[in-house]
Amino acid sequence: MFLKKLKLVNYRNYLDFEGKFDHLKTIIIGQNAQGKTNILEAINILATAHSNRAERDNDLVYWNKEHALIFATVQTQNSNLEIALQINTTGRRKLKINDVPKKAPQADLLGNFFAVMFSCEDMYLIKGSPSIRRNWIDSVLFQLDSKYHRLTQDYQKSTTQKNSLLKQSFESGLSRKALKEQVEIWNNQIINSGSEILATRLKFLEDIRPITRDFQKNISKQNENLDLIYKSTVQLPDCVIARSFSDEAISQKQYRSNEIASPSVRNDKETLKSRFKKALDESFEAELARGQSLIGPHRDDLLFLINDKEAKSFASQGQQRSIVLALKLAELKIIEKRRGEIPVLLLDDVFAELDESRQDFLLHNLPKDIQTFLTTTHLSGIQKEFLRGAQILEIRNGQLVESAECGV
Ligand SMILES: Nc1ncnc2c1ncn2[C@@H]1O[C@H](COP(=O)(O)OP(=O)(O)OP(=O)(O)O)[C@@H](O)[C@H]1O
Ligand SMILES: [Mg+2]
Numbered sequence: 001m002f003l004k005k006l007k008l009v010n011y012r013n014y015l016d017f018e019g020k021f022d023h024l025k026t027i028i029i030g031q032n033a034q035g036k037t038n039i040l041e042a043i044n045i046l047a048t049a050h051s052n053r054a055e056r057d058n059d060l061v062y063w064n065k066e067h068a069l070i071f072a073t074v075q076t077q078n079s080n081l082e083i084a085l086q087i088n089t090t091g092r093r094k095l096k097i098n099d100v101p102k103k104a105p106q107a108d109l110l111g112n113f114f115a116v117m118f119s120c121e122d123m124y125l126i127k128g129s130p131s132i133r134r135n136w137i138d139s140v141l142f143q144l145d146s147k148y149h150r151l152t153q154d155y156q157k158s159t160t161q162k163n164s165l166l167k168q169s170f171e172s173g174l175s176r177k178a179l180k181e182q183v184e185i186w187n188n189q190i191i192n193s194g195s196e197i198l199a200t201r202l203k204f205l206e207d208i209r210p211i212t213r214d215f216q217k218n219i220s221k222q223n224e225n226l227d228l229i230y231k232s233t234v235q236l237p238d239c240v241i242a243r244s245f246s247d248e249a250i251s252q253k254q255y256r257s258n259e260i261a262s263p264s265v266r267n268d269k270e271t272l273k274s275r276f277k278k279a280l281d282e283s284f285e286a287e288l289a290r291g292q293s294l295i296g297p298h299r300d301d302l303l304f305l306i307n308d309k310e311a312k313s314f315a316s317q318g319q320q321r322s323i324v325l326a327l328k329l330a331e332l333k334i335i336e337k338r339r340g341e342i343p344v345l346l347l348d349d350v351f352a353e354l355d356e357s358r359q360d361f362l363l364h365n366l367p368k369d370i371q372t373f374l375t376t377t378h379l380s381g382i383q384k385e386f387l388r389g390a391q392i393l394e395i396r397n398g399q400l401v402e403s404a405e406c407g408v
Pocket of ligand 1: 011012013014030031032033034035036037038039058059060061062063349375377
């Protein structure tokens with residue numbers, strides 16, 4: 001997969017930007033706040049349909065303009081794609097692919113272009129809030145599974161409706177029985193989309209686990225076993241997923257990860273649904289008291305264990321960086337494996353976070369002909385080997401000021 005051209009109009013601090021890329025490596029250099037990350041963010045939106053840092057589409061549009069445009073020319077193995085995405089301040093989007101307007105701009109964008117973004121903010125994957133880890137899983141799954149985006153939208157709609165019902169429960173004057181019946185209507189929808197989301201996430205983790213594990217083993221010179229554990233608000237049956245643990249087991253650090261049999265997600269969707277229902281039924285009073293929905297994939301988390309100890313509490317800074325590096329490399333590999341295309345790699349100022357040996361590890365574990373974009377404020381922290389033959393774009397205040405080839 002190769003991004004040949006990118007044009008941004010009224011996107012963030014770019015009124016009009018055009019970049020043409022014909023090198024495998026493009027280095028975007030510039031001082032702070034000039035617009036380097038904005039370029040990678042725009043590219044990443046083409047892959048995931050979401051910004052990794054904007055809360056609303058409005059933030060992506062140049063101040064006081066009505067809409068932003070992202071145009072891209074992409075070379076895939078079999079075709080040439082012209083993607084034109086319009087992002088409006090209202091939150092509505094429009095999409096054309098090869099000049100054909102698409103009905104569902106978010107869902108139809110996904111599956112055309114693939115990217116892996118690695119930025120300093122990814123370091124929060126280990127110690128940050130659960131939502132960061134859920135967002136990471138979702139952003140990869142949006143690229144891997146075309147059904148997943150619709151599932152999350154359906155799920156979110158039902159959860160929002162249920163939340164407003166729970167919030168208004170006191171003013172609504174409904175009897176407890178009537179309220180429970182209404183909540184159950186939403187719960188049934190939540191169970192349908194939610195159990196599919198759960199099954200998809202679990203299957204993804206089942207696939208990415210051994211790959212991440214191998215990378216971590218190699219980065220740590222065979223010293224560290226990394227494990228990924230899905231911590232669900234629904235008590236998952238062992239036959240559905242062996243890599244989930246109850247809260248008690250987690251608090252008592254009873255992981256015993258090597259003793260657990262390999263999971264089989266595919267066969268047991270009905271068990272998953274009935275567990276989901278049970279958890280929702282048991283939480284009715286708690287949800288009513290809190291006025292919000294407490295059970296389901298929107299409240300789940302992902303744990304990282306290093307040698308059976310939780311990384312969140314025990315991993316050093318260096319170990320955390322290694323885990324994130326292992327995760328990103330695994331993400332790349334899994335997209336390539338499932339989609340048959342090598343994604344574009346977006347490295348946002350990340351070399352500042354990686355010491356020489358981790359930079360080395362990254363560079364030597366990338367596919368040979370991967371297209372990479374890298375942002376930096378200066379070239380000095382970057383390995384010479386990486387700079388060789390790279391195209392350099394210099395950005396100043398949302399303008400391209402120079403383009404050269406690096407002769408290092
Ligand atoms: N909607 C917007 N309209 C106009 N300008 C914006 C908008 N959103 C962000 N900006 C501007 O974009 C700039 C930040 O861009 P970006 O985050 O890409 O910088 P950067 O070059 O990556 O900086 P750093 O090296 O600090 O990471 C800021 O000057 C910010 O004011
Ligand atoms: Mg930046």
